[in-house]
Amino acid sequence: MAQRATRKTADKTPDIRAVAALAKVSIATVSRTINGAPVVSDKLSKRVWQAIKQLNYFPNTHARSLVSGRSRILGIIVENITNPFFPELIQSFEEIAVAHGYETLVSSSNSNPANLATTIRRMIERKVEGVAMLTFGEEEPVLNQLVIHEIPIVLAEFRFDDPNVSTILLDYKTGIHAAVAHLAQLGHSKIAFLAGPHDIHSAVTRENDFRTAMEAVNLPIRKDWIIECDHTLKGGVAGFEKLQALADRPTAILCSNDMTAIGVQRAAYLKGMRVPQDLSVIGLDDIDFAEFTLPPLTTIRLSRSDLAHAAFEALRQQAEESASPKKQREFLVSTSLVLRSSTAPPPAKA
């Protein structure tokens, strides 16, 4: 009761008025000072900062967002935070966002559409200024809500015709062609491909690029050597076993991602096969872990940092240009082959 007697003596967290009172200025001046408006005199500005420090004042972002209409929050949705590729990506994205004064809301879809819908709802309620959907193909069903709310979106490998939607194109082709050429040069002609799930755009693109790469070096594409896996360790194990069950087996396996490749390495080891002497393996992503597999994995590098930069940049441009006519943009992120120790010439014919 006593505490509520007067505003000024209450020991609640200080607000902009408290700062203004202590600095003997108006609240507008405090607001201008905090937001770096160029008109405040040095004298007052100094008094204000001093008062802020003295009171240990923190501006209330909710009030700020409410009146300004800008939340300074960005959303990022990934497929599966448990695949090491994504934490590394999130980390990059957050660093960039924080450096630009944005907060990040992270969420993973886990390939669950209901989950995704809830996430979108949460993000809309929090008034995010943009969403990076790095789910590589699961986004279509929910895109609509975001588009209706005119929230800028950036997608990977999927074009959507709306002025608020930008796209990041991933040039897998360069890396995959280099990988296949590398294998061919080592003398491999029997090359298998462990694909990702066909409902993921990036998986389909990767598989297509594998096909054209094989054609480019005049190597046969065998249907039973292209197997759909699920981008997980277990998927790699399963894919390897299917290949082993075949009468005619490949001498090299290119995998749609690193996790699959690591699964293959493990499965091969358990079967008593040596990588790379008995079997060459190449991954895709170059997650931090790839360097530490046994043997260290040769892989196609897809830079998380490049991807994160592109995603942030796409969103920032759209959000901060809200006045001018919005337009879609396209960004390109490239890939490259990283040579380590999981490839070698094929074993001599038995």
Add this chain to the structure above:
Amino acid sequence: MAQRATRKTADKTPDIRAVAALAKVSIATVSRTINGAPVVSDKLSKRVWQAIKQLNYFPNTHARSLVSGRSRILGIIVENITNPFFPELIQSFEEIAVAHGYETLVSSSNSNPANLATTIRRMIERKVEGVAMLTFGEEEPVLNQLVIHEIPIVLAEFRFDDPNVSTILLDYKTGIHAAVAHLAQLGHSKIAFLAGPHDIHSAVTRENDFRTAMEAVNLPIRKDWIIECDHTLKGGVAGFEKLQALADRPTAILCSNDMTAIGVQRAAYLKGMRVPQDLSVIGLDDIDFAEFTLPPLTTIRLSRSDLAHAAFEALRQQAEESASPKKQREFLVSTSLVLRSSTAPPPAKA
């Protein structure tokens, strides 16, 4: 211009007034309906929900937070999102939080104090209702700001005397004693320990538990067999190499975490040593990856889900009891040994 002529016809995102108008009720009734206040009649409630749906209305959380003083945001700060233990932990925590209607702000300290301070500032500005600091020992310098703002905190393995600070105690002892006993039973007497950084509480606790476990089975503790690493793959490699440089070498290595153990496995492989025939290795955490190492890693399981539950529960209790006298709480999360294939009897004497 034309668009701004009147509020009612403007095509901006609908607000509570628009819903009230369409449902022909007051905004208070809309608010009550949304928040499930028990007084609204079925008839009006139905009209309101119908209007909400028709307008595709989403309540503005910033306005909500501003007036209610509750943001329904929780913060979680981890040491390093790149260690697979943490994404799994974050995932669990977020799921629980979302299920209870909370949003989560994620951040990793990356062992950078300046970073941590910024993070805390961001979280205070966003008015988080609680922070889970799962940094295992880097939290002290910034605890103060949070405490001043009376924000509920939950810490791992560190007690702090303040009514807003709860603690999760981790019972490493059970798991570590089981691991050492398992090794002793296999016939090992030369057991090394690759510790974590000494400025991390959990690392110190784990090391101490290793010592008491060794005493419990009457095995000698050798100083040069206890090496401080850094909980990373590289650290494990380095630790292994230091051990190999010794004249008298251990036959088994217990590691302070899984990443270290995986580093050891890799380094041993490169040296031509076989795990477990030549060297037994045990990890701690049981990250998802542990099951897929070569060979599958025997490790001490620390449940991410249990930890996440404890952390959320601690925060929720503190946040939702704000009226009644707050009190510190303690939670306990236990560990257990998971037997896989990286341990075996020591090699016969040469």
Add this chain to the structure above:
DNA sequence: GTGAAAGCGCTAACAA
């Protein structure tokens, strides 16, 4: 059970 009205803490006109 329902509505009217007073703010929550801040930004952005507009005045001075």
Add this chain to the structure above:
DNA sequence: TTGTTAGCGCTTTCAC
């Protein structure tokens, strides 16, 4: 350059 003031969209007394 600085101050005054009108809301941002919502929750919550307080009347009815």
